[in-house]
Amino acid sequence: MRNFETNVQLLKYRVLKEVAARAYEGNLMESYYEIPKIISPGPKAKLRCCIYKERAIAQERIRLAMGGDRRNPNVIEVIPIACDECPVERYQVSESCRGCISQRCIKNCPKDAISKTKNGKVVIDHELCIECGRCAKVCPYGAITEHVRPCERSCKVGAIAMNEEKKAEINIDKCIACGACVSACPFGAVMDKSFMVDAINMIKNSRGGENYRTVAIVAPALASQFDDCSLGQVITAIRNLGFDYVVEAAMGADMVADKECEELVEKGFLTSSCCPAFVSYIQKQMPELEEHISHNLSPMAEIGRYVKINAEMPVKTIFIGPCTAKKAEQQKPTVDLWIDCVLTFEELQAMIDAREIDMPSLDETTLVDASPWGRIFGRSGGLTEAVLEAVKEKGLDFAVKAEVCSGIEECKTALLRAKVGKLDKNFIEGMACVGGCVGGACSLTHEAKSRVKVDQYGKNAENKEIKTAIDKYQVKV
Template sequence: MINNDEALIQTRHLVLEETCRLAWNDQLDEEHKEEMVYKIIPGPKPAIGRCCIYKEREIVRHRTRLACGENLMENLDSKNEVQVIKPACDECPLSSYTVTDNCRLCLGKACLSSCHFGAVTIGEFRSHIDSKKCKECGMCAQNCPYGAIVHLVRPCKKACPVDAITYDEYGFCVIDEQKCIECGRCIHSCPFGAISAKSYLVNVIQEIKAGKEVIAMCAPATEGQFGEKIGMGSIRNALKKIGFADMVEVGLGGDMTAAYEALEWSEARKEGKKMTTSCCPAFINLLKKHFPQQYEENMSTTVSPMCAVSRYLKAMHPGCVTVFIGPCVAKKSESADKSVPDNADYVMTYGEFSAFLRSADVQLEPEETERQEASIFGKRFATSGGVANAVLECMSERGEDVSEIKLLRCAGGAECKKALQLLKLGRVAEDFIEGMACPGGCVGGPSKHKTEIEIKRSRETLLKRADDRKVLDNLKNYPMEKFSMHRDGHRDLEELKRAEGEA
């Protein structure tokens, strides 16, 4: 993973790797966990830049709980996948507005006269703002002639697209679970690694060791993440060495989702109804929590590609365990939502996948054998515009004229939120909205493994090897009648087949 928090990620991944090693060796008891803490932070000096080894060890203990898929002790009732590690959250300035050294103690005292709450006082060398009295109106900063007062927004709060982050009386970060869409943007924005997500690697290891048929599902964003020499075949081979029964690319689920969303789009188009896509879980969480009416009225009821492949696998391999591997943190919340039956049992990010491989002493190796289960449209689901293009392709393959369809493609939390606000107000001119909460789409997800430039270069090299199969022709090879593509799992499949035949 290449990011602004590269040094923090090394520690995070080391905890994951060592926790997995304990799980592989059946040593996941409290005694061995504590030994692991001292192995990672041996002392006598701090190892990860904190004030002392005692704080660092406490942080590792917190990370170990998350690595085991457990809530943190101070948050035992949480339903959120993203959680705050309090011992790591204590270095950010508490004051939102701060006076810098640019203050000249000017005679005008504009800062003092503009504050109506008595928060500004004049010190010996510069003005001072009392954070307990400050109401953060910004008038002092606006009126300072030297621009000596700055507005400091803590990076986690700045990254959150839905204002779900606040602070308690001690300055610790607090995530409002009623607002949080679990996009994961705050995780990599925190320069102290104080925000992280629960991991389910231990659960996967336990399923493998129990002899279950565990099948991996790799996201369309996977190609390009590990370089141009590592395709789906390489990843499948590595997973089978670990103990997975097989691996299926979720681009196939992209084909499935596109085919069924196309039916919904055709119906909505006849009715003059706006519709949004249903693939990005953070976008769905945004709809559910912040635009509930639009969630009920405008969202496609077709399941995501992850859920589609999981249902296909569970139909063909009863009792199997499905594990999604991708760049997305929000997929963990989708997997945890049991109102959508037969979805992925577990989700691991690319960072977790890398730690998982190291814990089993397995490496990704180039594989000459080509492996393709999805059309190029399903493979391109991971980029902004990819979902909409695939849906339009399916409509075209069924003989519909799509030349006049207008699309609103949104990538990033701010764009998605703006589009849904316009939808709520009835001011969306376009016919359909494609929503992806990450900039650039899934390939820009919070757990991307390389820089976006590197991913794009490697990805295009790999995608050029794909054949030109059509979406609907590809799906003829799969038993679509054996499982539902509807979110609640009960949609009449015969009705869908009839609609497809009439289109």
């Protein structure tokens, strides 16, 4: 079993693996109440106050691993019972308080929530405190500290707040499904819904390709995820899960770059459409810029569309990548025609191990379709480089001046400047995750060398031009 970056990721993997194994065996519902006992065998609790709470939380993880609440369109959910270890009060007085006579904190509190104790130090009445933070700002010793929950701090769009019960709550009107909170929560109380069971059922119901073919569309960031085996062995492992074919999302990226450069020339200013969290951010936070979003599908949807239109028989397409926002994108009417399900790298690992597939021992299956430019979409700046290459190959008389944004904070800055006419650029490449797709919330690893691995994956491409790759590509389904 691989080494995981955190024990939260390991716990999530264990649940996913148990669910995947039983989904493949066809006895998932019968095992629904047995899995928590496997995750937390007892008799003593290892992670929580008691074995009963551990198992109750495990049960909630299983529910989300099976798709969660289908009535809730958001792909990120909070497990309330697991959200109880963070500090409840946002502002607290530390031992640094000297009981000074200036009393700035007391005088600046609008609700008289701060008072002095008998020993001269101050105390906050949290029943009165409105968490405005004025006391912390004026304290000369910095003795009043702010405790921001990791999920809140990680959410750069303000979609997470504490409800009346002091549990994390997601505002679906603000959430862009980037998954930053999923990675940030140190107790795993925020989790993305898994549609892994749906994917397994699609594979099983195809009856070995008799009813329809199942096609795995793999994101280029896959090249950065596995150190103990080659990418070709990973592709073979995916085939061994029951997929009939594996295609590169990078080929869809080539198609997008080819179209997007022409749209940019035609319109004069464009924001990218490849990252669904970035697109969602514009739509929810800056709708006045929505008209500038590229009308092209994302690489995932573009290659899914190509495969389904050109296949000789019915096809189910399942995307595999590092992104939680792709799960939300799949639900859009413009995308669900072309993509039937989305899996993450975490779910892929769980499925491979559930089937006891030993990847290092496998033969290699080589993917040779996409160009280097489509493959480097997996990291920040890759999309811009591909658009520049497409403009060059087409001989278009247009100077691309791009703003490459790594992470939603950089995206916000660029969009605000564009909104007020202060951005001296004509193309914004927006990636909600820092580093691009290699920094996705559901990546197995977030190493610095991930970018290098994606670049090497690009260099290994046989088709060196975007046009050549597109012209040679033929659907093999």
